Each structure stands twice: as C-alpha cells, then as structure tokens.
Amino acid sequence: MLQQIPGTWYISSELFNSTWEPGLTLSITSFMTKCMYWSTDRQMWSTDGCQVGERSTPAHTHCLCNHLTLFGSSFFVMPNHVDITRTAELFGTVSQNFVVLSLLCAFFSLYLLTLAWACYADRRSLSRRKITLLEDNHPCAQYNYLISVQTGHRKNAGTTANVTVTLIGSEGQSDTHHLKDPDKPVFERGALDMFVLATPFPLGDMQNLRLQHDNSGGHPSWYVNKVTIQDLQTRHVWYFLCDCWVSSDRGEGMTKKTFNAAKNYEIASFRDIFQNRTSTGFRDEHIWVSIVDPPSQSPFTRVQRVSCCMSLLLCTMAINIAFWNIPENEDSPVVFSIGSLQITWQDIMVGVESGLLMFPINILIITIFRSIRPRIISKPHKSSPEEALKPLLVTIPTILKETEEVISLVRRSQRNKMEKMHSLESLADLCPALNRVHELIHVVQGEAESDFHWVYCSKFLLAALSRLLVCLERLDGKNFPSSQEYIQTLDMTNLLVRQADMVFSSHLAYCPLPVKKKTTPVGCWLPWWCVFLGWFLLLALSGVSTFFTLLYGFYYGRAKSIKWIMSLGLSLFQSIFILQPLKVIGVAVFFALLLKPVAVEESEEIEQVLLEQQDKCRRYCGRDSL
Template identity: 25%
Template sequence: MGVTPLADNDQSNQYFYEIIVFTGLRKGAGTKSNVQFVLSGDVDDTNVRTLSDPHRKVFQRGSVDAFLMAVPKSLGYLNCIRIWHDNSGEGSSSSWFLKYIIVHDLQTMEKFHFICQKWFAVEKDDGLIERVLPVANDLEKQEFSFVLAKSAYHSISDGHLWFSIFSRPPSNRFTRVQRCTCCFVLFIVSMFLNSMYYDLSNEAKTKISNSTASLSFGSLSIGREQITIGIIVELFALVPSLLLVQLFRRLRLRRLYLSPVQQALSKLKPNWALNVEKQKKRKCSLTFPWWCIFIAYGLCILLVGVSILFIVARGIEFGDEKTQKWLISILTGLFSSILLTQPLKLLILAIVFACFCRKLNEDKEALEFLDYESLELNFDEEYLHFPKKKFRSLSYANRLTEAEIAYARDQRLKELRMWSIIRETTIYICFIALLYIVIYSHDQTDPSLQVHHFRRYFLNSRQSDCDYTQISTVDDYWKWLQESFVVNLRAQRWYNGETPRNLSGYLNDKANRLIGWATMRQLRIRTESIESCPNNEKQIQAICYEDYSYSNEEKDSYSPQWTNLITKTNFSSSIRKSFQYQTSEQSDTYPYVGDQGIYPGGGYIYEFRGRFSELQSNLSELRQLNWIDKQTRAVIIQLTLYNPNVHLFTQMNFLLEILSTGGLSTSSRFEPLDFYALTSTFQLICNVLYLVMIIYLMWIEIQLLIKLKWKKYIQQFWSWIELGIFVCSWTSLAIYVWRYKECQRIGRLFSETNGYVYINLQMASYINNILVYLFGFCCFFGTIKFVKLLRFNQRLCLFIQTLHYSANELISFSFMFTIVFMSFVALFYLLFVSQISSCASILLTAQMLFEMTLMKFDTQELIAAAPILGPLAFALFILIVVFVCLSMFITIINDSFRQAKENAEKDNQVMLTFMIRRFQKFIGWKKVVEDERSEFLRAKYVDPIENFPKKVDQLLTVITRLYLDETDGKLQL
C-alpha cells in the first residue's frame, strides 16, 4: 500500500502532485506495458514522465495506483493530460482500460479529474494507445454513468461482505480476519434461526409430512418451503452481522506512526505540514475507541456460542427428513446471501448514491490516498516505498510509429483469433466427448445378444414346421402358439427330468422372468360393414370382408364363439373374457404400428395365466370356438421380460395381420429397455456437465446472433447445426424426464406387486425410442460440426467452398431431378405393381430406382415381367437419369470446384502459418518472428523523400500565413 514516488523525480523540485490512476474491472483491463504521460497546465507543462513502480505490479485489473510527482514549480490550473503506453506487454497484458485519473495538488489541495472510460488497445474500440484527456468540469463529474461506475467499484471491492474477503482495499481498516468473522457469525446465526423454525413451528411440522411439491434427488428432496424459509431467515440473520460490520469499521487506531511521505514532504517543504493541518478540518464521523474491538469479538463469540449450543441441544432431536430440510434451508440462505441479498443491497446503494448523493469532492475509492489521516500507519503496517536510497530512470517519449502500431494490431488480432480457435477446439472436443459419454452410458449393456436370443427362442426359425416367420395360414399360427410359444413361456423340467425350483414366472430358458403375464389382443371389423357389398359381388358371395380401419372396428362384447346367445357351457373366466371388448384404459394398451396399418389400443384380450396344462387346454378351446375368424384383422401378443443378470427389461410384440385378400403377414418387435441409467456418480457428473456445456454454447450463439443479426446469422450453415444440437439436446432432456416419470410409475408398481401383475412397457418403449432418435440426431449434428474444426486443412476447406458455391445450382437441380425421378417412379409403379414385389408400393419402387441409378439392379426380373416394356422403361431411365441428370450434377460440382479453387480463402492458411510461428516462438525459435516483423515493417515503410515535396508546400503555406499581409501581399517586417 502507499504512494509511489516517480522514479524520474528531481530532488531539487519542490512542488508536488499526487496522481491517482484507476484501472477498470473489465476482463483484460490490466496492463504490463510502460505507461507515460505529459501533464499540461496554464503556466507550464511537464516533461515526459513514466508511471512505474520497482517494488510491485501496477495497473492491474481493478487496481488503484497512486504516484507522487515532483515538478520545479506550479503548473497552474491543469488543462489536460496526454497519456499513452508502448504496447510492450505480452498478449492481453498489452491492453489497458483506464477509468479516470485524479491529480491532487498537495500545496493548494485542489483535485482535478480526467475521465477516460476507454481502452488503450490496438485491437479494441478505435485502436488508439494514446489519448488526450481534458480536465472534467462539474457536470461531467456529476454524470450518472461516471458516478455509478465509481460507487459500483467501491461497493464490490469493499461493500460485499463475502467478496470483499478477497477484494478488500489494502489500506482499509476493516481487515480480512474481521470480515471472515462476520461471515462466520452470519452463517452460524442463520443455522440457529433455521433450527428454531423447524423446532417450534407447528406449520413446519405439518408441512414436513404433507409436502409433495418438491424436486427429489434420491433420498434428498428440495421443496418450496425450504427455499422460502432459508431466504427469510437469512434476512433476519443479516441484522446482527450488519451491526458487527459497522462496529469493526468504525474502530479507531490504537497507535499512529508518522508516514514517510509526510516526513519527506515536510523536509522538502517545511510549511507543507502547516498547510495540510489547515486543509484537514472536516466533519468527523462517528467512531469508537480502539478497545471496542474486544467488545466486537466478544459479541461474535457470544452469538456463535449460543447458536451452536442451541443447535446441538435441539438439532439432535430432528429426524432424518427434518434434518434434510433444515440443511437445504441453510444452503439456500447462504447462496441467497452471496448471490442475492448482498448484490441487491450494493445495487440499491449504488443507484441511490448516484442519483441523490452526488458530491463533487467525495471520492471513496481514492479516500485512502486523499485522506491524510490514512497516511498514518497502524502498528501492524509498514510503508512500501521508504526512500532509503535515490533511484532515477531516464524518461523519453517511447511512442510507436504508425507502422509499428499497424503491425501490433495485426499480430494482436491474429493472436486473439488463434486463442479463439484453440478455445473453440478445446471446448468442442470436451463437448463431443461428454456427448458420447452421456449417450452411450444410457446403454451400459449390449442388448443385441439379448434380442438375438429372443429371436431364436420365440420365432423358432430352426424348426420349419413351427417357424413364426413362415406362417401362411391360421392353422399354422395356432400350431406355433401351442407347440412353440406356450412351451417357451413356462419353465419346463430340466434335462434330467427334475422339476425346476424357485423359477416361478421364468421362461423355459431359466434366465428371463415374465413380468405379470402375456396377453393376446385381437382387433376385428364390424358385422354391419361386411353386408354392404356391390350387387355384382353379392352374386358371388353373400358377404365381403373389408380391410381394417378405425370406422369399422368391432367394439361389442360377445359370448364364446362370437354369438349373442347365452350359452350353458361352463367356460373358464379367461375364455369368456377373451370374447368381451376392453378399452385401452381398461387393458392398459396403446396404438401399435404394423406393416399393413395402425392398430389402436383396446380389443378382445386373452391373458396367458395359469399353469402350462391350463394354457394348452385354453388355446385348444379358443381354436375350437373360432376365436380367430374371417372378421379378425390383427392379433397382437405382448409380454414383458426382465433379466436380473443384466438388469434389462424387454418389451416383445408379435403381430399377425390377416389381410382381406386372404393372406397373412407376421412381424415381431423386441425392444430392450434399461431403466437403471445414471446409477453411478460419474454418469451423473457427465450429464450435469453436458447441460452446463449446452448452456455455455447457447450463450456463445446468442452473442453471435446479436453481433451478426438474425438475417445474416441464419444464412450460415453452421448456425443450423448449432440449432439442431440445442433443439435435440433440450428436447431429449424433456423426453428423458418423461421417461423417468414413466419408469418411476412402473418401478412403484413392480415393487408393490413383486412383478406378479401385468405391466405393459409399450408406452415406456415408445418414449425410449423417441429418446434414442434424439440421441442419434445429437450425435449426427455433433459429429458434423467436428468438420468445422478441420477447416485449416486445405483440401477440406476446398471441399466446403465447393459446396458453398454450388448450393444455389444444386437446389435448382434437385427440383428438376425430383420431377424427373418421381415421373419414373409413377411409371414403374403402374407398370409393375402386380408383377414385381419391388414395385408393390411407391416407397419400394423409389428404392428400386435408386438401386438402378447405382447400377446395382438385376434386370432379369424386369424382363420376365414385361419382355418389351421392361427393357424399354429401363433404357429410358438409364438414358435420362443416369446419363443426363448425373452428368449435369457432376458438371455443377466441377464448375463450383474450379471457382472455389480460383477464389480459395487464404485466411485460414494465414492463421495456420501464424499458429506455427507462434509455436516456434514458444519453443525459442525467435528468428522467425523477428523476420516476420521486419518483413511487415518493410512493406509498410514509406521513404521520407517521397513526402518531401508535400512537406515543403506545407512549410511555404505556414510562412505565407505568418509573414505576408493578406490585404496587399507585402512582407511584414
């Protein structure tokens, strides 16, 4: 702490000025460059003076540096100060943000303000590193922005109780130990008040058991009550802490020592001390004797002791749930004090002082340098710059030329871009690593082996007589049910004939357990819809059977054998129930997408419940009762399995679709589900870091959007990639929360019933599929963006530029190609829809034509279907699409490639060269950098002889104005 005498002071000079320099708080505001100035007044100007300190670093971010300057005589009323630096700092240390300067005349006690609030940097604002600052008048010193900036700086560094522990002004009497003590008292008292609330309040006791609106993290629950109580209690605890803070701040010093500055100035100018005493008369503030520090610490010990005693005595009676809520309230109060209460207090005080308490001569930030009581040191302080020996440095104007400034600006801008590229690369590598960790950690086990096992196990493709994929009649389907499916659905005897034990509910593979039971759901068409046939069709058959649709779905309940008559036959409850319609809510079923249609939830459901023999007899009865008849359009078997060895659930669906043409279509779907995601701390940390990274990247994109404006922003390709990443990430978060709630519901049902009730995982499977799709798109967009990091590769850059130049032509070409291609799709579909399976639908026809475009198509099937039209259509397609359209596509690419090669961007290559040279400088190869600087300055060099005629003309013009009379043109002697 203290005032630094300038190194170039002359010992014979007897007039002194104190110069206080305020450096800004912005990022990179500090500098290591050499700062010089010239101070001008009405009477005289100073020489070039240097602001430096041999003992400590000056002009750091947010610092206040004071210097003592000696001059031969008074400069009079100060007009301006010319200040600059030589840009000698490395990297960001070369730039400097100057807030303002106060020059204090130590003889007349006048203060002069020079307001700047600008950068001295070659790469920021106007790029100037030299400025002339005029003295500020009263209106400028009372300007709102200037007053607010001053008060905000002082509030943050000294007023914020928590932050001021680290940013406390060096000469402030409120020490760091005292600040830490006040913070500790505030924290302990808030703990005490929180415990009082949870111990005494009946409302809290009732809310503890009834509160449900909370966010849960395992056993930890965060509710609105804890947050509200934490904030309110913190406000009450703020009162004793404020009293302690004021008591510590207003303590007077015990012993005072005369400052070396006063000694030096008194010796240099004996009457200076007398003038100071005359100027020191001011209004004294309320202070306390030095021994009140014992009272302050005693109050702290008393508050802490009483609080801890009560916490220990009453807190031990708290239960686990109440203790958790108490801790949440404490942490909420702590964070609200740091991030809410203290900043809000400082903001209000700063605005109030800026609006209503503007005093021209009050500078709290510089009070330690302008208040001469503070020049007197405490017993535990020493003066840093005691003049034991004389030192002197030569001062000369170390200004940079325009060419040097241009070179420094060019190098600095390249350096900023280099660090931006390095930061972008590092951040994105971390992002892509977190992305892959988060996505692939959701599938900890490989489900492909499980799915492969179930396919072989249930589809029974090894036996040709019971192969599910080869079913062609309803009898084949019943045979597969009775001889394959039901046999595998129950655990049979071991190979040695022993009965399996403790395997109730397990499949015959003895490894997977059935959750609840399997269901077989049938969807039918109504009887009314099949009687409305055309007259010509009625002559052939009495009724017709239409395809399935929502409008003709059967929803009535029947007796066995699909009759409305009451039968006297004694059927089991499961048989009778299978002929009664159940809605989707009653059966807990959801829509299912098949190959031939979309089937809603609900239907006629048979439940595979009971022993193996009962299942066999029930299936035989259903077959005899024609449970599957001509009105049946779909039969869906659904079951849920759980493998405890790998903690993997599997939702199975077997679909039989009966077509109106008489054919059958079978399909199956095996969807493994892992409900045990985020089981490790590492996974949880990676997920949280991924969300933080997404928020950070969104903030960067918002800044870029503000900079480029909306229209220019959306024209960039990489902007759409970023938007794709953000949309997929946040949507996947919402879907994950949805899946989490569904899993919680299923988990509660499973734990309550031990898995002995039917649990349909179809909705969870749908949600999981959506989540997987979003994860896939996240990986796609993230990997595509990785190409941007490789833009310094010349060939890749050329490839990107080629796509950029060909974008408009390719869009126009795509419209033309789509029209031509779709015309051929229509042609082939209409010609061969009934003859070639590859043309059975529009989509399959388009797929066949794409294969034909790649020349990977067997024409034998086409020729066999139509010996004349087939080869003709094929030749026409090859001629127009392959020869003409693809040739046009290649021509567009070639033309754009030539254009990109001619107009290749050299900016990336220049940056690559700059980064290589910086690396060479880092390893000590300085010759390359020196050669680059010499080459740049040589290119900017202008021979003085070229400007000689112009300078002569300027000289003659000045002489003419000074010595020639403008009226008669005669020389004035």
C-alpha cells in the same frame, strides 16, 4: 386447563381422567398474546379492561373488552424451547445424529482453508497498498499532487510497459514523470495505484492529462478506467474518465493519449455514479463477493471479511434452527418437489424470516471492522542521512546538469517569463545561467500581490540555490580556470541564496502556506485498538451460535435435521444472491439520484509520504528551514 389473567392467557398442564390408548399422540401448542387498546389520555397502548378470549389461536386473537375504543393485539412467536440442562444428554446422542455436526465440520474446514488463502492475499495486498513518492520528483519541488490510477477489470487490462504521465494545467505543466515503484508491481488488472507527484509551483486548474507507455514487456496493452488527481494543498479534485485502451494493437492503436478533465455534468451523471457505486459496492459492501477482490485501499482485510462471513453463517444457522421446529401447517401448499423431497411454502417462509432477522446483525458485525482506522506506524528514517542523496563526488558536469534542470523546471510556467536556454556544457555557461536565475528572482520580488505560485516558486529557488552553494563549497577551486573565477561564482551563488531567502520570506508573510488541519473523517471511526473488541465479539457470537446449533440439532433428531438443512440452503441463497445484491444496487441508485460522486478520502499514509518528501528536501539542499 386454560387459565386466564387480565390481558393475557396461557395453558397450564393438569392431570385429567382418561383411558390411555397405545399409539395415542397428544399435541400441545403454547403461545403468548395480549389485547391492548389505544388510550387517548395517556397516548399509549394499554391492557386495562381487556382480556384475551378463549377462541384465540396462533393466527388470530380473540379480545374481550369492557369499553369501546380502538384496540389491537400483540403476537410474539417464541423460539422452540430446549432445556439447556440436558446439554450433556443431547450431546451424547452424536452417534445417532451427526448431520448437523458434519455440516459444521465441513463449514469450519472450508473456513480454515479460505482463511489461509486470505492471510496470504492480505500480505500480498499490503505490500502493494503503499502510496508511491515518485523517484523522479525534483527533491526541491514541494507542491504536491496525488495521482490515483484505476486499471480496468477487463481481461488482460494490466500492463507490463513503463508508463509516464504529464499534468497540464492553466498555469503551466509538469515535467514528464515515470509512474513506477521499485517495491511493488503497478498497473495490474483491477488495481488502484496512487502516486505523489511534486512540482515547483501550482499548475492551476487541471486541464489535461497525458499518459504514455513504451510498449515493453510481455503484455504492454493497458486498459485505463479512470484517473483522479487531487491537489494536496487545496484538496481540489479533478476526474479524468479515460475508459479506453492505451495500446498499439487494441482500441485506437495508440500508446500515447491525452485526456481532458471531466466536466461537472459528466462527474454527476447518473450513469457514471451508478456504475462506480455498483462496482465499489460489490467489491466492498457485498460481504461474500468482496472476499475475492476487495478495494486495495480498504482497511477491511480479507481475513476479517472471511471471519465475518463465517460468523454470519453460524448466526444464520442458529437463528434458522431455533425457529425451525414449529407446528406444521397441513394446508401449506407444496411449491415444488423432487422425488420424495418436498418444499412447502412454510419452508420458504422460515428461510425468509431467518434472512430478515440476519440483516441487522449483518450490518452490525461488518460495521465494527469497517469503522476501525488502521494503525499507522511511523517509519524510521534511513541511516546515512546526507550521503544517501548527495553525490559521492561533486563534479562540474553534476553542477551544470542540476542547474540546467532547475531552469528547465521553472520556465514551464508562463508567469515566470523565462525564455528557453541552451544546454550548459562548460563552466563558461554557469554564470549566464545564474544571471537568468537572478532575473527570475527580481521578477518574483517585483510581484506586489503574493499567491501560492510565487511562494512555492521562491521556495523552490531557495532550496535549489542552497543545494548549488553546498556543491560549490565541496568542490575544489582547482576545477575552475582560476581561483578568482571560483570565488566569484561562489559569492554570486551566496548572494542569490540570500535574495531568494528574502523573497521567499516576504511572499510567505503575505500568503502563508495552507495549514494542514486535522480533518474529521466522514462517518464514525473507531480507534485502531477496537479491532480486538471486534474479534472478541465475532468469536463470542460464533461460539454461542455453534453451541445452540448443535444443541437444537441433537434435540430435533436426524430426520428433522436433514429437513432443516434444506431451509438453511434457501436462507443462504436469498442472503447471498438476493438481499446483498439488492442492498448494493439500492445504495448505488440512492447516491446516483442524489448525484453524489465517490468521495476522495483523507489518508494518514499521505501525510507520512509528505513528511518523507520534506525530509528528502532538507537532506538534499542542506537547510533545515525548508
């Protein structure tokens, strides 16, 4: 019997007189719909004066209204009804219908195997994620650059050779530094390696980058994709689009190459941004592909990615099976058939609808883990504070070598106006070298206008002279030709320290060092402890999805469960190979059209490395004020 109320109608069950015949099948379809009109007075949809007519079907709504106005219909497809109170009864049929249970067991087995591999890969990646403070940085150098080297993804792109780098700027060039880390391998295929390089003074606008390797090891050939240099004081970034082989037997056959900084039009080109965004998108945004090779600096671990994939898979199965057993449309055309297996257009539409319903859930689950900042735990300083960096035995050759190195570093800038000096071979060369340093201090003192160059240069001289003074004080005067010469050298060094301190304080007063403001990260970042909330939601969603998938599977029976698996396969196929790639490519095109390059993000790990460097400088020169 059809019962009707204003705006809606429903089917009620009522006994009626009939003769029941064996084999007679009675099919009852229930659905909800309503008629509404647009009220111009209230500016909203309303059901007043409208009711659903008896000729309504699941595809069309028959509306009866007592006024003439714009009206429409709302149609909501309810999922298949399953009685939860029959859970024990339905689960008791597992021996007759183990299709869905077997599928879930196979997926969970695959998940556990992949999870074990992901744990191993995450531990391996964590040890290689660190930002390296270069060992050959001079301890007194305090102007820092972050060098990010991206090795290509081509076959055998990684190198076993020892790589060196030289930065060339408009105001000078750095010393040649070895890019290596004793705690991890560097320059592996597809890896992003980050190094902190320190100089005594700012190099100005970065113009060139010189890379070279010694062609050693079993696989010395190296394919460099891109190098990014960031001034950690001014946050300015330079891009070097290398994209070539540094090799003796590949490409141009050169193991030493100089690259020019990319121009603005090269950085903002559609091709470059699209390629970078697409590569980053498939390695990070495509949840299924990113399990294999996620970005090395991403806080979204492989374990979390695998678990999110499993949760999404279970949720897809639950949504798919809940809307599966709808009335079959006999007029639905068969798209293709393999033997007795037939796939109709209705089957494809079920897969499409399930995939579209999963899209927002996909973004929600992944965003939770992606938006959690990793917990950074401060590393305790190593014991043996001073002896770890100072030589156990101070000798005359040590003093001469360190003094020669200081002069060699500061003369790399033309602004310091220092000529090339011969190597220091004996104590007789020490006093002329100190006189050269004295002249440089006068040059710095005579500069009326203060800038970062003079601040950092005077700071470097102060730290280096303080180190020299400590070494001379520890050195016995018997190593000098006479005690008078020893005292004279000691007094001269003490005088230079006081002058360098005065010059540094003077320039620092007029040009303070940049204050490292606590920058607000781009986007909405969650505190580290939200990872527990993310895992709770993930496990809860997975558990609920598994329960309802099994419940519906037992409710449908074996035959319909097998047919449902075919629709599930179509849904997974379109999610992995259609929806996810389209999302990645769409985002890449969007940013490329906006001409927005990949940003260089701030990192708390960089701050820890800089604190480690400052502590190293204090212990090296013996001054806490630096």
